[in-house]
Amino acid sequence: MRTTTPRRIAAAIAAAALGLTSACTAGGGGSDDGGPKAEDKQTIQVWHGWSADHEVKGFEDAVNGFRKLHPNITVKVTGNQTDDQITNAIRGGTPPDVVASFTTDNLGQFCQSGAWQELTPRLKKSGVDLNIFPKAVQDYTQFRGKRCALPLLADAYGLYFNKKLMKGNAPPKTMSELAALAKKLTVRDRDGRIKVAGFMPSVQYYEHTPQHIATSFGVKWLGADGKANFSRDPAFTEYLKWEKDLLDWYGYDEAKRFMRTMGQEFEASNPFQKGKVAMAVDGEWRTKFIEKEAPGLDYGTAPPPVSDARAAQYGGGFTLGTIMGIPRGSKHADAAWEFVRYLTTDTGSLVTLANALGNVPSTLQALSSPDLRLPAQFGTFLNVFKHPGTTTSPSSPNGGDYLVQLQKFVQDEWEPGKAQDPARALKALDEKVDKALKLAGG
Amino acid sequence: MSLLTADRRAAGAGRAKGPAGRPRAATGRRALIWFGTHAVAIALAIMFMAPLLFMFLTAVMSDEQTLSGDLWPTSWHWGNFAEVLSGDMLRWLGNSLLYAVLGTVFMLVSSVPVAYALARFRFRGRKVAFVLVITAMMLPPQITVVPLYIVWARFELTGTLWPLILPLLFGDAFSIFLLRQFLVTIPRDYADAARVDGCGEFTTMVRVILPMARPALAAVALFQFFFCWNDYYGPLVYAKPDSWPLAVGIATFRAAHNVEWNLTMAATLLTVLPVIIVFLLAQRAFVRGVTLTGVKG
Amino acid sequence: MTGLAAWTAAGRERRRGERGDGGPGGGPGARGGWSAIGARARRRRRLRVLAFLSPWLIGFAMFFGYPLLATVYFSFTRYDLFNLEYVGLTNYRFLFQDEDAWHAMRNTLWLVAVTVPLRVLFGLGIAQLLTHLKRGGAVFRSVFYLPYLVPPVSATVAFVFVLNPGTGPVEHLADMVGLPMPDWFNEPEWSKPGLALLGLWAVGDVMIILLAAVLDVPKHLYEAAEIDGANGWQRFRHITLPTISPVLAFAAVTGVIQTLQYFTQAMVAGKVAAGQSDQPGTQTVPGYPGGSTLTFPQWLYDEGFRQFNMGYACVLALVMFGVAMLFTLVLLRQFRAFTDGEAS
Incomplete structure (x- = not known):
């Protein structure tokens, strides 16, 4: 009796678990068999992340082109979807048919796990030549040879400067020039409170994430072995020191107070649009927000400054883009593919969308389209995008975890001054990132 | 207990005696x-x-x-x-009501017989069953969430509120516990009288005992309703934006509405209002229910 | 009907059961002689018990028993809902290297150690106060109880706003009297105290069972003490406290178990205070500010339903199971002590 009970329990567990897992792997197959053909009458669900009114409308306009072409397919669009929501729906087995994500860092996870379907067979069948996309764009939409996404417009980052607040200074080209000018342009009130910040280096300032700023120091995000590289690449330490030097010049507490009251990123209260900061690194879409929300603002754009040793690389920057794909488990995969293909490759649609969103078009043909109607300041971003020195952050099997961890470290430990020894802290960070990667099976 | 000589009355005790005839100092x-x-x-x-x-x-x-x-x-x-009470909010409200109303009805239907059996039947394993009820009531839901999610995903019910509603068809430990605590206090004689009249056990329960247990039923139903109404963790795990109830929607409200605090507060207040109204209407059932046990809420 | 009475009623009933005064259906024939009929009646009785219990028996097996065993099984695997792989003790080993898990556990223990005693003391204080009120007692009782019913998400959103420096009214008030105000939900040092404050505001549940217990103390004990000339504190110390101590213990143990599950308020406070989070294109880290509101159940949620490390999430679930079980056993013991104590 004594021996049988545990054995029976073990058998029961095994049976239950087996029953489950075999059913699970069978259930989520996610290939194109079985679903309706693209020509059939059907409704597809499309999720994207845009939320501002002009963005939502722009996407609708682009979709209308598809609706005309495929009257049999009803497209239901839902905006403002985060990656968490997308991932949850896919893993839970009830995904939409098409998803778009801003968080290109998660592509590795999407491709590796199979959450987004491999598109190569469909590309071949439809005869789409990948060379219609610029090389860098081709790269960030695939992971280790798996192509599970296509690019839907791209983002490039540059330096915005408020001409009035610049007081006649030219935009800085190196990071030391940026720091010096930031101090010069900062205005404080009588109590020492910041009224205008020249440049707010903190990672808590919207787009000043390590991902965007450390790029200026030429960091190599992952080692050749795919492991974290923070302690091995001195550029990270250089970035950290630069960041903290300038932040401490403001005073950490005062900088925090300033950021807490400075307004919202995607709203009319954006501090750059309100003249509360003289310079800021931001994406090309800001041109559109300024057009809509602060049309009177006199501003210029320039490529982001680079670290002094990399002066030759000036002109390049950081690029990423929105990615679009078909989730595993989509019930209308054929129609979904038609949708993805149209939106990501049709020049007219891309130009419509780029004009509405103020984004960089992601095919070569759309990039040189005469129909592009973008503000004068936009040229900078097209140049950054095309620059050979422009880089992106590589994907990893657990998404952008290494970026999240770095951001967390800088925000919680480095900026408040809790980590005195960057070398040791970065080593610990490397270990942490690698362990998490191992747990995820990377 | 050795007590002292001071001559002071408790403020709360001995209400019958008036202050008349007391020394002035004491009155003051x-x-x-x-x-x-x-x-x-x-x-x-x-x-x-x-x-x-x-x-x-x-x-x-x-x-x-x-x-x-x-x-x-x-x-x-x-x-x-008016501005917040449109679009998303109305959908969230509908989802909350669906979850709370169905959940409460399901819980009552399934939990009452169980509580009745635990309170009135004598059978082997009764004590064990009761201990298991308490255990299930106390242990955090997070312990079993992963395998349950996997099962619901297999039935393609994730993304809806059904994984939270359907289990209530199988009894809720807290409600069983609370009902049982009340049912054991009903004197046996009532049920016996009914049985003499030839009623079956089920009829006895429905016709004789449940009407007497109305306050406890009301309390249990209210608790269940509010539990569902307030639940954040469950919908966060299972629901999709179009099946979100108010609790989850409100938590994202601020980010979605660009930090307009006035609208956020208006929306939040609208989630609180029904609770306050129900509480004021059913205060006695509430207090009774809480005092009956004092766990969860 | 009070909490105490509910517990003791169970004991009364049980003792009566032991005396064996015929249960339902147990007619005189069931005992001797007519064994065949007796057996059939017994079987029928058993079936009836089964029928009444069946919803819960099925529910318990499906929604508790099975998942618990499955949790153990999955804890030895790497599973992202697509691919399953047996990885032995890898997940368990990772637990010991996972700083975030330990950090989250420390946060949860902080909340247990601080909020549970504070809530019990505050609840008792208010209960005592209510018993001393001569006028408007019922109104005050409702006022003190009401915040507990406010949905936790709404309460948290409100608290973050009310305590928000710069915009919140509380800092405005504090400024008027010249009190310095911390930056509650934006400072790692103050976010947990902020949550504790929220817990004190919603003290209604503890308050009401303690109030019931205090009112349940037999009046004659107070009257006797009064004749002996005991003052207020002495009556509280020597009569109230010993009488209600089982209810106090009950409130404390259930408080611990509830706080171990502390999720909603911590998560919502972090999200709302961070403000930026939950926008497409941003990767959020739970526990804002600085991981200070990251509780253990939140970490479990993050690993399971954001990272989809289902196997590891199961390990975290088992840790929770262990701790919660420990306190549940304490509670069960207490329960037995209650019902047995009534006999003596």
């Missing part, structure tokens, strides 16, 4: 105590109500004024409520 002291306790109670009550009051005042402010730290609205924007 009693007045002081009376004044003191009520002053403390009033101060506390103000503090307890202040957050709700601030919510209300902020909800009717203009967007700019909410950022000023002002306490009193300079102009009253009643339209804020």
Whole structure:
């Protein structure tokens, strides 16, 4: 009796678990068999992340082109979807048919796990030549040879400067020039409170994430072995020191107070649009927000400054883009593919969308389209995008975890001054990132 | 217990005796105590109500004024409520109602017989069953969430509220516990009389015992309703944006509405309002239910 | 009907059961002689018990028993809902290297150690106060109880706003009297105290069972003490406290178990205070500010339903199971002590 009970329990567990897992792997197959053909009458669900009114409308306009072409397919669009929501729906087995994500860092996870379907067979069948996309764009939409996404417009980052607040200074080209000018342009009130910040280096300032700023120091995000590289690449330490030097010049507490009251990123209260900061690194879409929300603002754009040793690389920057794909488990995969293909490759649609969103078009043909109607300041971003020195952050099997961890470290430990020894802290960070990667099976 | 010689009455005890004939000093002291306790109670009550009051005042402010730290609205924007009570909010509200109403009905149907059996039948394993009920009631839901999610995903029910509603068809440990605690206090004689009249056990339960247990049933139903209404963790795990109930929607409200505090507060207040109304209407059932056990809520 | 009475009623009933005064259906024939009929009646009785219990028996097996065993099984695997792989003790080993898990556990223990005693003391204080009120007792009781019913998400959103420096009215008030105000939900040092404050505001549940217990203390004990000349404190110390101590213990143990599950308020406070989070294109880290509101159940949620490390999430679930079980056993013991104590 004594021996049988545990054995029976073990058998029961095994049976239950087996029953489950075999059913699970069978259930989520996610290939194109079985679903309706693209020509059939059907409704597809499309999720994207845009939320501002002009963005939502722009996407609708682009979709209308598809609706005309495929009257049999009803497209239901839902905006403002985060990656968490997308991932949850896919893993839970009830995904939409098409998803778009801003968080290109998660592509590795999407491709590796199979959450987004491999598109190569469909590309071949439809005869789409990948060379219609610029090389860098081709790269960030695939992971280790798996192509599970296509690019839907791209983002490039540059330096915005408020001409009035610049007081006649030219935009800085190196990071030391940026720091010096930031101090010069900062205005404080009588109590020492910041009224205008020249440049707010903190990672808590919207787009000043390590991902965007450390790029200026030429960091190599992952080692050749795919492991974290923070302690091995001195550029990270250089970035950290630069960041903290300038932040401490403001005073950490005062900088925090300033950021807490400075307004919202995607709203009319954006501090750059309100003249509360003289310079800021931001994406090309800001041109559109300024057009809509602060049309009177006199501003210029320039490529982001680079670290002094990399002066030759000036002109390049950081690029990423929105990615679009078909989730595993989509019930209308054929129609979904038609949708993805149209939106990501049709020049007219891309130009419509780029004009509405103020984004960089992601095919070569759309990039040189005469129909592009973008503000004068936009040229900078097209140049950054095309620059050979422009880089992106590589994907990893657990998404952008290494970026999240770095951001967390800088925000919680480095900026408040809790980590005195960057070398040791970065080593610990490397270990942490690698362990998490191992747990995820990377 | 060795007690001392001081001659002072408890403020609360011995209500029957009036203050007449007491020495003056004692009366003064009693007045002081009376004044003191009520002053403390009033101060506390103000503090307890202040957050709700601030919510209300902020909800009717203009967007700019909410950022000023002002306490009193300079102009009253009643339209804020109408503005939030559309689109997403109405859908969330519908989902919340679906979850709470169905959940409560399902719980009652399934839990009452179980509680009845535990309270009135004598059988082997009864004690074990009761201990298991308490255990299931106490252990955090997070312990079993992963395998359950996997099962529901297999049935393609993730993304809906059904994984939270359907299990209530199989009894809720807390409700069983609470009902059982009440049912054991009903004297046996009533049921016996019914049985003599030839009623079956089920009929006895429905016709004789349940009407007597109405206060407990009301309490249990209210708790279940509020549990579902307030539940955040469950929908967070299972629901998709179009099946979100209010609790999850409200938590994302601020980010989605670009930090317009007045609208956020108006929306939040609208989730609180039904709770307050029901509470004021059914206060007695509530207090009774809580005192019946004092766990969960 | 009070909490105490509910517990003791169970004991009363049980003792009566032991005396064996015929249960339902147990007619005189069931005992001797007519064994065949007796057996059939017994079987029928058993079936009836089964029928009444069946919803819960099925539910318990499906929604508790099975998942618990499955949790153990999955804890030895790497599973992202697509691919399953047996990885032995890898997940368990990772637990010991996972700083975030330990950090989250420390946060949860902080909340247990601080909020549970504070809530019990505050609840008792208010209960005592209510018993001393001569006028408006019912109104005050409702006022003190009401915040507990406010949905936790709404309460948290409201608290973050009310305590928000710069915009919140509380800082405005504090400024008027010249009190310095911390930056509650934006400072790692103050976010947990902020949550504790929220817990004190919603003290209603503890308050009401303690109030019931205090009112349940037999009046004659107070009268006797009064004749002996005991003062207020002495009556509280020597009569109230010993009488209600089982209810106090009950409130404390259930408080611990509830706080171990502390999720909603911490998560919502972090999200709302961070403000930026939950926008497409941003990767959020739970526990804002600085991981200070990251509780253990939140970490479990993050690993399971954001990272989809289902196997590891199961390990975290088992840790929770262990701790919660420990306190549940304490509670069960207490329960037995209650019902047995009534006999003596």
